[in-house]
Amino acid sequence: MTLAEAPITPETMPVAEPAPEAGARTNGIAMICYSGDLEKTWAAMILASTAGAMMMPTKVFVTFWGLQTFVKPEKRVTGDNWMQKMLSIMSRPGIAHRKLSKMNFLGMGPWMMRKLAKQYNVASPAELLEMATAMGVEFVPCQMTMDMFGIKREDLIDGMGEPVGAATYLGYVGDGASPLFI
Amino acid sequence: MTLAEAPITPETMPVAEPAPEAGARTNGIAMICYSGDLEKTWAAMILASTAGAMMMPTKVFVTFWGLQTFVKPEKRVTGDNWMQKMLSIMSRPGIAHRKLSKMNFLGMGPWMMRKLAKQYNVASPAELLEMATAMGVEFVPCQMTMDMFGIKREDLIDGMGEPVGAATYLGYVGDGASPLFI
Amino acid sequence: MTLAEAPITPETMPVAEPAPEAGARTNGIAMICYSGDLEKTWAAMILASTAGAMMMPTKVFVTFWGLQTFVKPEKRVTGDNWMQKMLSIMSRPGIAHRKLSKMNFLGMGPWMMRKLAKQYNVASPAELLEMATAMGVEFVPCQMTMDMFGIKREDLIDGMGEPVGAATYLGYVGDGASPLFI
Numbered sequence: 001m002t003l004a005e006a007p008i009t010p011e012t013m014p015v016a017e018p019a020p021e022a023g024a025r026t027n028g029i030a031m032i033c034y035s036g037d038l039e040k041t042w043a044a045m046i047l048a049s050t051a052g053a054m055m056m057p058t059k060v061f062v063t064f065w066g067l068q069t070f071v072k073p074e075k076r077v078t079g080d081n082w083m084q085k086m087l088s089i090m091s092r093p094g095i096a097h098r099k100l101s102k103m104n105f106l107g108m109g110p111w112m113m114r115k116l117a118k119q120y121n122v123a124s125p126a127e128l129l130e131m132a133t134a135m136g137v138e139f140v141p142c143q144m145t146m147d148m149f150g151i152k153r154e155d156l157i158d159g160m161g162e163p164v165g166a167a168t169y170l171g172y173v174g175d176g177a178s179p180l181f182i
Numbered sequence: 183m184t185l186a187e188a189p190i191t192p193e194t195m196p197v198a199e200p201a202p203e204a205g206a207r208t209n210g211i212a213m214i215c216y217s218g219d220l221e222k223t224w225a226a227m228i229l230a231s232t233a234g235a236m237m238m239p240t241k242v243f244v245t246f247w248g249l250q251t252f253v254k255p256e257k258r259v260t261g262d263n264w265m266q267k268m269l270s271i272m273s274r275p276g277i278a279h280r281k282l283s284k285m286n287f288l289g290m291g292p293w294m295m296r297k298l299a300k301q302y303n304v305a306s307p308a309e310l311l312e313m314a315t316a317m318g319v320e321f322v323p324c325q326m327t328m329d330m331f332g333i334k335r336e337d338l339i340d341g342m343g344e345p346v347g348a349a350t351y352l353g354y355v356g357d358g359a360s361p362l363f364i
Numbered sequence: 365m366t367l368a369e370a371p372i373t374p375e376t377m378p379v380a381e382p383a384p385e386a387g388a389r390t391n392g393i394a395m396i397c398y399s400g401d402l403e404k405t406w407a408a409m410i411l412a413s414t415a416g417a418m419m420m421p422t423k424v425f426v427t428f429w430g431l432q433t434f435v436k437p438e439k440r441v442t443g444d445n446w447m448q449k450m451l452s453i454m455s456r457p458g459i460a461h462r463k464l465s466k467m468n469f470l471g472m473g474p475w476m477m478r479k480l481a482k483q484y485n486v487a488s489p490a491e492l493l494e495m496a497t498a499m500g501v502e503f504v505p506c507q508m509t510m511d512m513f514g515i516k517r518e519d520l521i522d523g524m525g526e527p528v529g530a531a532t533y534l535g536y537v538g539d540g541a542s543p544l545f546i
């Protein structure tokens with residue numbers, strides 16, 4: 001269910017079950033990929049792909065600016081109305097178009113970062129995303145963000161889970177996964 | 183106790199008790215509402231109100247820029263000395279005056295976000311805050327931030343808990359709640 | 365092991381062991397000190413020193429912009445090649461040179477914050493770092509960030525742990541520590 005579909009009332013919200021055995025942790029990670037900045041996208045993808053490789057059950061809830069990272073590279077503009085279109089033009093979607101939160105300098109900062117990464121054999125965010133998915137990490141888009149920004153399922157890269165809301169995310173935490181807000 | 187009142191020494195700090203039963207999690211959330219940006223305030227309020235509705239015991243420690251969000255809407259300037267007053271003028275307090283961290287464009291970004299939210303039936307940060315409080319989520323202000331910014335109890339919205347310090351917050355985590363820094 | 369040294373494959377990555385007793389939490393904190401901004405550095409150091417004083421086993425993984433905070437104060441420029449040197453010049457390293465993420469106003473914002481902190485008896489980030497280290501908090505640098513930015517062990521302040529990668533950090537979480545991304 002999504003916050004956008006129904007008002008939050010005790011009747012409409014699932015109640016978080018305590019973890020299977022009282023106090024059990026599942027050894028899993030419940031990440032919120034919130035930021036669309038290049039550096040934070042990188043940090044999120046490094047942690048997600050590493051957690052996947054370490055066999056830690058990992059879910060990544062993709063929301064707000066973070067969702068733009070998961071728009072297909074060939075999509076230039078997303079949205080139905082002029083406001084949504086304008087937002088996507090002001091901040092170009094796609095994992096290859098993330099900008100640094102500071103020292104962007106008309107793109108020179110990100111260019112240097114990517115160049116240094118290549119030189120020191122650090123995988124790019126796009127490569128890490130592919131690895132993470134291959135390792136079984138599940139990326140789930142936030143329904144509310146999709147609604148607000150007018151982003152549709154077909155705008156998003158392949159392999160993502162069904163859109164969910166904050167309640168589903170918090171359910172992962174209630175089930176014992178450790179939250180990480182990035 | 184607060185960091186502002188006493189130096190940190192083993193004698194003056196409480197020792198975090200291990201969770202009641204060794205290794206138990208309380209299924210709760212211990213959020214730090216740190217950012218005063220519109221988008222992050224929104225994310226924090228969505229998670230807090232949803233956690234409340236799901237009956238997850240939820241505490242929100244409100245600190246740094248986040249505290250400005252919880253100043254009463256009618257308060258224009260807070261602080262005792264010129265520096266504190268200037269800081270509150272440079273960044274207007276109140277939940278209705280949060281700005282986007284990027285694409286602010288003299289207020290057009292936030293205006294579009296709020297308009298889209300309304301169109302897609304997403305509750306505003308102020309509405310979510312009210313819901314969260316009604317659902318039993320406890321918002322506690324950071325004493326040190328209040329001291330530094332000269333914000334007084336009567337400047338803050340009604341219904342907040344007693345001011346506490348970092349040690350009280352970490353006590354929630356020590357008791358088994360999952361931390362979330364937003 | 366570091367991400368920079370080897371590709372991520374199931375063979376090269378350690379598998380996260382479930383916590384010692386199934387579902388046990390260690391009552392510890394596994395912080396990621398990611399941001400180099402003054403306010404976030406402050407928040408991270410307050411939490412780390414307080415957790416240390418409360419005897420919570422605390423590890424701080426220092427990565428991305430956060431690593432610049434841990435460069436020795438006397439170092440002005442770090443890096444081997446012109447790009448790395450340029451990055452360190454654009455964003456001066458050292459804990460005394462952190463800037464506010466907003467309201468920097470050519471340094472007036474940070475000056476006011478530091479002045480207010482002194483007036484209200486709040487320890488500086490550098491003092492808190494010293495306290496935290498004295499309290500047994502372990503600060504470990506991210507190998508990948510050191511490689512990308514050309515920062516060497518001898519550029520970093522004394523008392524830090526051996527450089528590690530994301531897998532080591534996630535191991536702390538797998539062992540039951542609560543993650544905090546700041």
